[in-house]
Amino acid sequence: MEIRLDGISLDLGGKHILDNVSFAVRDGEFLSLLGQSGAGKSTTLKVIAGLLYQDAGAVFFDGQQVDEVPTHRRQTAIVFQDIRLFPNMDVAANVAFPLKMQGVKKAERMAVAEEMLERVQLAGYGSRAVGELSGGQQQRVALARALAGRPRALLLDEPFSGLDEALRAEMRELVLELQAETGITSIMVTHDVSEALVMSDRIVYLSDGRVEQVAEPGELCLNPASPAVARAFGEAMVVEGEVSDGAFRCGKLRIPAPDAASGRAAFVRLSDGSHFVRGI
Amino acid sequence: MSRRKPARVLPRAFLALHLLLVAVPILVMVMWSFTASWPWPSLIPEAFSLKGYAEVFGGANGAAVLAQSVGIALATAVLTTTVAALGSRALARYHFRGKELFRFATVLPFLIPTTVFAMGVQVVFLKMGFARTVGGVILAHSIVALPYAVTIMADVTAAAGGRLEEAARSLGARPLQNLVHVILPQLAPGILSSISMSYILSFSQYFLTLLIGGGMVKTFALEMFPYLTGGDRTIASAYGVVFLVVTFAVFLLVEWALKKFGFRAGQDLFNLQ
Structure with a gap:
């Protein structure tokens, strides 16, 4: 599904949270909303899901204006930072929840739940209580639950920030794998620059409720369009990846490196903006 | 060790x-x-x-009075808890004019002794035709129970917050589905406490029932009272035992019903194992 935001503005408690935010997400794209805390990223996500209503502007799904459509009919499933599984249901019932809401018969939705759990490597966990699972497992259940109802878009609100570093890498891979498999249009909110760089097809950089730049990861990294974006990349950064065919690659980050030898390499960006790729 | x-x-x-x-x-x-x-x-x-129990259940209307008492208490409990749940949600979620006044008004019956406001209630109910009816007694009992129920429900409503509701909405839950599958289960422990508390307050209410019911509405507590003051300990004790057993039975029933509908996942109020 293609999603387009057109001039979204929103005030909350007398503060401008979003100021004329416009961007479009292509069908099947993985787009990240990047920015510091308070930039309006999560608010933007809630406006798309219909959990918050904008003061000005419009949201379009596949060209259809959806501002009058309530959240439960927008088919935009959210994976939250704080997970939000239903404690009164077991793992399988959680995953099957969207299907139950759609009126799918029990046998059928339980079969789908079992299949979804398999895809997030939790086969056989269906009858467990939610509280028995570790944080990483719970977030995988939340991911399975979000995808079980075949939503038109997947919205991820800082989905990995509650997890430790090792789990985060694993979850990123899983999310990208499922996203590639299902081809679902996805929007992820994150404040983690390298996370956005390696996962996204494109990145929307938000600062103080405004869109500063919309670009592919490599472009954003090498040519920040405004001082705010440059500041975000101001600190030195190292990304490990591989060089092949004259370009450095890590996940979806691609940076031209015609001189570097193929093989394991690191992309290094210094605080003065200069960068290089070196084999490791 | x-x-x-x-x-x-x-x-x-x-x-x-x-x-x-x-x-x-x-x-x-x-x-x-x-x-x-x-x-x-x-x-x-x-x-x-067994003369005590013969006295309680014997006579023309022993069992009928007991049934009517349980009915009044259950109706009071359900009415009070429903109103308290809705009011608590309004207080927790919405901003409206006079919200703080409304919040204060919910606990007002705490501050005024029953004997004082019962007179006023009786006058109003007489004018409205509620006096000496079962419905009037239920309403009057609800006024007494409401502050307790609101205090309990406001706490659990605030603690539940809106997080799971948001998640359910984004997953396609319609408002009614959200209520049944997500909101009520979260509030279940509070609902159970509120129902139990309101039930007890109604079931043991004497003065208000006497005044509003005007002797036309007979309840268990009204029947019991003369024996407590009159000195027949055997009959008074028999009333006391039946009172206790019935109350316990109702609590277990409420607990069972909430569990039956999948509303309670956590610990039990009464551990039956």
Whole structure:
């Protein structure tokens, strides 16, 4: 599904949270909303899901204006930072929840739940209580639950920030794998620059409720369009990846490196903006 | 490890004392309810009889009065808890004019003694035709129970927050589905406490029932009262035992019903295992 935001503005408690935010997400794209805390990223996500209503502007799904459509009919499933599984249901019932809401018969939705759990490597966990699972497992259940109802878009609100570093890498891979498999249009909110760089097809950089730049990861990294974006990349950064065919690659980050030898390499960006790729 | 830490002895001592203070009077009451004669200084009754229970359930309308009492108490509990749940949600979620006044008004019956406001309620109910009706008694009982119910429900509503509701909405739950599958289960412990509390307040209400019911609406507490003051301990104790058993039975029923509908996942109020 293609999603387009057109001039979204929103005030909350007398503060401008979003100021004329416009961007479009292509069908099947993985787009990240990047920015510091308070930039309006999560608010933007809630406006798309219909959990918050904008003061000005419009949201379009596949060209259809959806501002009058309530959240439960927008088919935009959210994976939250704080997970939000239903404690009164077991793992399988959680995953099957969207299907139950759609009126799918029990046998059928339980079969789908079992299949979804398999895809997030939790086969056989269906009858467990939610509280028995570790944080990483719970977030995988939340991911399975979000995808079980075949939503038109997947919205991820800082989905990995509650997890430790090792789990985060694993979850990123899983999310990208499922996203590639299902081809679902996805929007992820994150404040983690390298996370956005390696996962996204494109990145929307938000600062103080405004869109500063919309670009592919490599472009954003090498040519920040405004001082705010440059500041975000101001600190030195190292990304490990591989060089092949004259370009450095890590996940979806691609940076031209015609001189570097193929093989394991690191992309290094210094605080003065200069960068290089070196084999490791 | 046989050595007990003092930190655990003290709570246990309190628990034992607490149980003793509750259990001993109940035991004495149960014994009295079966007693035919228990002269001083005998340690246990000399003769037993079932005349107390015959008095409670015998007569023309013993069982009917009990049934009506339970009915009034249950209706009060459901009405009060429903109103309290809705009011608490309004207080927790919405901003409206006079919200703080509304919040204060919910606990107002705490501040005014029952005997005081009962007079006013009676006058109003007489004018409206509610006096001397079962409906009027239920309404009057609800006024007494409401502040307790609101206090309980406001707490659980605030604690539940809106996080799971948001998640459910984004997953396609319509408002009614959200209520049944997500909101009510979250509030279930509070609902159980609120129903139990309101039930007890209604079931044991004497003065308000007498005044509003005007003697036309008979309840268990009204029937029991003359025996408590009149000095027939056997009949009064029999009433007491039936009172206790019925109340416990209703609590277990409510607990069972909430569990049956999948509303309670956590710990039980009464551990039956």
